[in-house]
Amino acid sequence: MSIPDALSELSSLLGDRLSRSKSDRDLHGACEMDFPLTPPDAVAYPENTAEVAALVEICARHGCPIVGWGAGTSLEGHALAVRGGVSVDFARMNRVREVAAEDMIAVVEPGLTREALNTELRATGLFFPVDPGANASLGGMAATRASGTTAVRYGTMRANVLGLEVVLADGRVIRTGSRAPKSSAGYDLTGLMVGSEGTLGLITELTLRLQGQPEAVSAAICAFSDMHAAVEAVITTIQSGIPMARIEFVDAESAAAFNAHAGAAMSEAPHLLVEFHGSPAGVAEQAERFGEIVADMGGSDFQWADRPEDRTALWKMRHNAYYACRAIRPDAAAITTDVCVPISRLAEAVEETAADIAESGIPGPILGHVGDGNFHALLLPRADDANELATAKALAGRMAERALRLGGTVTGEHGIGMGKLHYMEAEHGAAWEVMGQIKRALDPQDLMNPGKMVRGN
Amino acid sequence: MSIPDALSELSSLLGDRLSRSKSDRDLHGACEMDFPLTPPDAVAYPENTAEVAALVEICARHGCPIVGWGAGTSLEGHALAVRGGVSVDFARMNRVREVAAEDMIAVVEPGLTREALNTELRATGLFFPVDPGANASLGGMAATRASGTTAVRYGTMRANVLGLEVVLADGRVIRTGSRAPKSSAGYDLTGLMVGSEGTLGLITELTLRLQGQPEAVSAAICAFSDMHAAVEAVITTIQSGIPMARIEFVDAESAAAFNAHAGAAMSEAPHLLVEFHGSPAGVAEQAERFGEIVADMGGSDFQWADRPEDRTALWKMRHNAYYACRAIRPDAAAITTDVCVPISRLAEAVEETAADIAESGIPGPILGHVGDGNFHALLLPRADDANELATAKALAGRMAERALRLGGTVTGEHGIGMGKLHYMEAEHGAAWEVMGQIKRALDPQDLMNPGKMVRGN
Numbered sequence: 001m002s003i004p005d006a007l008s009e010l011s012s013l014l015g016d017r018l019s020r021s022k023s024d025r026d027l028h029g030a031c032e033m034d035f036p037l038t039p040p041d042a043v044a045y046p047e048n049t050a051e052v053a054a055l056v057e058i059c060a061r062h063g064c065p066i067v068g069w070g071a072g073t074s075l076e077g078h079a080l081a082v083r084g085g086v087s088v089d090f091a092r093m094n095r096v097r098e099v100a101a102e103d104m105i106a107v108v109e110p111g112l113t114r115e116a117l118n119t120e121l122r123a124t125g126l127f128f129p130v131d132p133g134a135n136a137s138l139g140g141m142a143a144t145r146a147s148g149t150t151a152v153r154y155g156t157m158r159a160n161v162l163g164l165e166v167v168l169a170d171g172r173v174i175r176t177g178s179r180a181p182k183s184s185a186g187y188d189l190t191g192l193m194v195g196s197e198g199t200l201g202l203i204t205e206l207t208l209r210l211q212g213q214p215e216a217v218s219a220a221i222c223a224f225s226d227m228h229a230a231v232e233a234v235i236t237t238i239q240s241g242i243p244m245a246r247i248e249f250v251d252a253e254s255a256a257a258f259n260a261h262a263g264a265a266m267s268e269a270p271h272l273l274v275e276f277h278g279s280p281a282g283v284a285e286q287a288e289r290f291g292e293i294v295a296d297m298g299g300s301d302f303q304w305a306d307r308p309e310d311r312t313a314l315w316k317m318r319h320n321a322y323y324a325c326r327a328i329r330p331d332a333a334a335i336t337t338d339v340c341v342p343i344s345r346l347a348e349a350v351e352e353t354a355a356d357i358a359e360s361g362i363p364g365p366i367l368g369h370v371g372d373g374n375f376h377a378l379l380l381p382r383a384d385d386a387n388e389l390a391t392a393k394a395l396a397g398r399m400a401e402r403a404l405r406l407g408g409t410v411t412g413e414h415g416i417g418m419g420k421l422h423y424m425e426a427e428h429g430a431a432w433e434v435m436g437q438i439k440r441a442l443d444p445q446d447l448m449n450p451g452k453m454v455r456g457n
Numbered sequence: 458m459s460i461p462d463a464l465s466e467l468s469s470l471l472g473d474r475l476s477r478s479k480s481d482r483d484l485h486g487a488c489e490m491d492f493p494l495t496p497p498d499a500v501a502y503p504e505n506t507a508e509v510a511a512l513v514e515i516c517a518r519h520g521c522p523i524v525g526w527g528a529g530t531s532l533e534g535h536a537l538a539v540r541g542g543v544s545v546d547f548a549r550m551n552r553v554r555e556v557a558a559e560d561m562i563a564v565v566e567p568g569l570t571r572e573a574l575n576t577e578l579r580a581t582g583l584f585f586p587v588d589p590g591a592n593a594s595l596g597g598m599a600a601t602r603a604s605g606t607t608a609v610r611y612g613t614m615r616a617n618v619l620g621l622e623v624v625l626a627d628g629r630v631i632r633t634g635s636r637a638p639k640s641s642a643g644y645d646l647t648g649l650m651v652g653s654e655g656t657l658g659l660i661t662e663l664t665l666r667l668q669g670q671p672e673a674v675s676a677a678i679c680a681f682s683d684m685h686a687a688v689e690a691v692i693t694t695i696q697s698g699i700p701m702a703r704i705e706f707v708d709a710e711s712a713a714a715f716n717a718h719a720g721a722a723m724s725e726a727p728h729l730l731v732e733f734h735g736s737p738a739g740v741a742e743q744a745e746r747f748g749e750i751v752a753d754m755g756g757s758d759f760q761w762a763d764r765p766e767d768r769t770a771l772w773k774m775r776h777n778a779y780y781a782c783r784a785i786r787p788d789a790a791a792i793t794t795d796v797c798v799p800i801s802r803l804a805e806a807v808e809e810t811a812a813d814i815a816e817s818g819i820p821g822p823i824l825g826h827v828g829d830g831n832f833h834a835l836l837l838p839r840a841d842d843a844n845e846l847a848t849a850k851a852l853a854g855r856m857a858e859r860a861l862r863l864g865g866t867v868t869g870e871h872g873i874g875m876g877k878l879h880y881m882e883a884e885h886g887a888a889w890e891v892m893g894q895i896k897r898a899l900d901p902q903d904l905m906n907p908g909k910m911v912r913g914n
Contacts, residue, residue: 102692102801145641156639158648159616174888180797181829182613183866184602184652185873185884186910187892191615191648195641212698235559241669279746285738340637344559372638409640416642427642431631434899435644441898442891453643 003084006064007042010086013054017045017092028069028087031077034333035418040067040081047092049165049173049204056202057171059086059447066169067449068198070140071113073132075336076417078144078197082451088202090139096120097205103179104210105162110139110203117208126210129154132413133319139203144415145195149318152238152371153245153277154211156413158194165205166193169443177207192438197415198449200442214277217245218287219311222294223269223301227251227354227366230270231347233297234370238343240293242286246275247371248318251354254325254365261324262317267301272370273318275311318367325365325378332363332380333389337396339403340374340412349406350375353399360391374412401426416453424453460541463521464499467543470511474502474549485526485544488534491790492875497524497538504549506622506630506661513659514628516543516904523626524906525655527597528570530589532793533874535601535654539908545659547596553577554662560636561667562619567596567660574665583667586611589870590776596660601872602652606775609695609828610702610734611668613870615651622662623650626900634664649895654872655906657899671734674702675744676768679751680726680758684708684811684823687727688804690754691827695800697750699743703732704828705775708811711782711822718781719774724758729827730775732768782822782835789820789837790846794853796860797831797869806863807832810856817848831869858883873910881910 010018019025020042029039041064046052059066065085072079081087090111098107101124108117115135117128130141132148140146142164147156154160163177166189176189193200224230234247250258250271258264272294276286291302305311317324326334341349350366357364357377368375379395381388400410400423410423424432436454439446467475476482477499486496498521503509516523522542529536538544547568555564558581565574572592574585587598589605597603599621604613611617620634623646633646650657681687691704707715707728715721729751733743748759762768774781783791798806807823814821814834825832836852838845857867857880867880881889893911896903 100799100801102696103799104696105799145645147639147641151639155616156641158645159612168891172887174891175886176888178864178866178884179799180831180860180865180869181800182604182608182797182831182869184604184613184868184870185866185877186652186881186889187657187895188602188615188645188648188652189888189891191645192895195643195645200644212696214698239559239561239669241671279742281742282735282739285736289736340639342557342560342562342636343638344557374637374639403637407635408637409635409642411641412637412639413641420642424643427635429632430629431633431646432643434625434631434646437898438644438649438895441894 002062003041003064006059006062009058010042010044010055013051013058014044014046019043028079028089029081031074031080033075033077033336033419035077035080038080038082040087041084043087043089045089045092049167052088052167052202052204053171053173055088056167056169060170060445063445063447065447065450066202068139068143068202070111070137071135073134073136074140074144074417075414076419078415078417078452080418082418090137093204099124101126105179106208106210108138108206108208110137110206112138114138114141121210125213127213128208129211130157130160138206138208142194142203142206143196143198147413149246149248149369151369152247153243158191160209161190161194161206162209163207164190164193164203166201167204168201169445169448179207197417197453199439199453200448216280216283217275217277217311218283219275219305219314220287221271221273221303221314222299223267223271224297224299225269227270227350228347229297229299230272231350231370233272233293233299235343235346236293237290238371240289242289244274244371245277246273248273248367249370249375250321250367251365253363254321254367257324257328257365258317261327262320264317273314321367322378326380328363329380331383333383335379335392335396337377337379337399338411338414339399339408340372341403341406341408343373345406345408346370346373349402352402353377356395356398360395362388362392364395372412373408418452421452459519460498460521463516463519466515467499467501467512470508470515471501471503476500485536485546486538488531488537490532490534490793490876492534492537495537495539497544498541500544500546502546502549506624509545509624509659509661510628510630512545513624513626517627517902520902520904522904522907523659525596525600525659527568527594528592530591530593531597531601531874532871533876535872535874535909537875539875547594550661556581558583562636563665563667565595565663565665567594567663569595571595571598578667582670584670585665586668587614587617595663595665599651599660599663600653600655604826604870606703606705606826608826609704610700615648617666618647618651618663619666620664621647621650621660623658624661625658626902626905636664654874654910656896656910657905673737673740674732674734674768675740676732676762676771677744678728678730678760678771679756680724680728681754681756682726684727684807685804686754686756687729688807688827690729690750690756692800692803693750694747695828697746699746701731701828702734703730705730705824706827706832707778707824708822710820711778711824714781714785714822715774718784719777721774730771778824779835783837785820786837788840790840792836792838792849792853794834794836794856795868795871796856796865797829798860798863798865800830802863802865803827803830806859809859810834813852813855817852819845819849821852829869830865875909878909
């Protein structure tokens, strides 16, 4: 029982689609964030479910760890091969298997990216709404329960995955869910797999809910004198029941970064970026009511982006915020944080975080999907300054602890991976052990993405 | 290790809140539907979570089965004590623990009914949207993943439970979820517990998402020449993205029953009953677009119910459909069916079902939450006619098989209980065994609602 024996059998199964090259292994042992390089022993490129099942069966027989790999956009080291083994890269399983327009669903392979899916859907009048910013793979988005700018309207991956095909740790292939819009037939295994970060099985097919392209879309940006007013405007908007499609917050430091590095011309103040979806009359009404709320909160600089190209530019700027903000200090390390709190505690959470960052002297623009109570600080300590690095990590730690203290969660959308594992007990208490019991029941050898999610053996 | 030993200890714990009277036991061994009386050995009435945990710990020590009990409105024998033991009746745990209006959540005890919650919420401008018809307990609704008329807009219990407190089979108390609107922190234990029908633990507290009372509500009823046209109107409406709050189908036989037994004056034809929620302008626009679709499909007899009392009367009639339909044959047995199919197969599913029922000669009005692809037939065989009873059961069986053949599920909202257990393998295949693995991991003694949901030992 050994990894080399597994690799030898996997070579026979996959031929040159099992790679042991250093470059491939290093690529699959790296993460967007600052984690130590942790390469797998080999990278497999299966082409279909049967190959994945055969691969897992071989690994199970030889006790070889298995880590899934989508587009590599994880921010918490989810796919680091901390115990070696095989990285299963779904690049060759990236097809749209079916679009059932009448049922508003698509059946896709896990390596397909969300942008590729939406490109294929363009002619159908349908789209897949979950938008984490990065062009992530849909399998990875399901595995991490991703969300992003549109979750306030359309929900996270949890709400948008109707069913899955999963290869379990012993090579069994199961199907979860059905094509019916709802079901009361048994445990919600789809929901259990979504967010399980590859620790319970490998997703080999997803049945996704689609949405109709809205008849009308309108976007806008507006400024606030301070963070508190912006956050209060968000709370009032949500509570008024205005069905926002997006409602994003960026702070003054982010606005300055957009001006400097993304060609924006924003006042250096906190801003909200919003989008409305609906019928022409519905969108107009929503926009008008939102405008009233903004005026009440002292908002200003209202700019509409009604033309598609203006909206595209607006959201491209938001999606590239990471790069614009990094350019504040090009040689800095970047620590991306991600917390989520109840809406009632959002102003408090953002303000305390901003004050804490300001006191540290480290740049740390704050932005987020505030309609969900979810926000990020991008901390930029000097890469060669051990004190700054330690200070930034302490700031990130206090953000997580603050979120828990305020009734929230240490991660709204980025997931646990390696980066948040040490908060699981604080967040879940005795329920964390229940996750471990489920893990051991479905993966008794601890082969599926070992070293993640549950308490170590 | 015996049930009598457990009951003796439970008596010390609960005093006269452990009942062994025949009337109490029989009440908790019965079901709305035609299942054999299956009483527990005793009925417990705990008053708080600590008592539930102590109760479960005693039962675990003595190997005594535990079955949760809410309002007794289950239609599939979920709470029948098929292996005896203790029925845990949550009647005394029926408080609203907190309403956090800013966060739009309520924290409630499991024995609270949905109507009682909405009565308490009246002054807040908020409401809890899930509406299965019966005045069920919220704990029971979570346990069975209930839905009903409003799920097409607001989702099922799965989407509306944000977190739970659960007493596990060994007496441990866990909390799942947080008050943040979303989280990517670990396995979705909330989603696993919702729909687990008391087989993984007892829910002792629920954190529920609330909705703002819509500014404007409008309801309508309209007739169609045939079932196919009505179902096509539903499909077109859904695909047009009109955000219906309710869209219900009743067939000609149901309409006749409403006329005879609920004072309605409907044409004896298939009807749709709809409701719109939103701003005044939004509701008006939705209603107008729906009216156009109905006209295209040859709909007629459009009647609006804009006044609150007219809407209340309309939905009261719909909610009492069971009683109106039963009155078609007052001495008949009633077999309530519940299937859910992809929207694209809805017309086919309803028409095949109607033809099958017509051929049998047994009355069987069809109605359902067709916006979700979910419909019911209420089969009314003569109670003293073994042939008719067998025919009705065969009809129900063919409905379930038809739903599976069309890519759907054997239950959209009523759940598995005793009535649908024999379909679990057909619906889930190998995934059913995964449910069994989870069950055995969390309840190795098989004490929590034993004999349900998973394969028997």
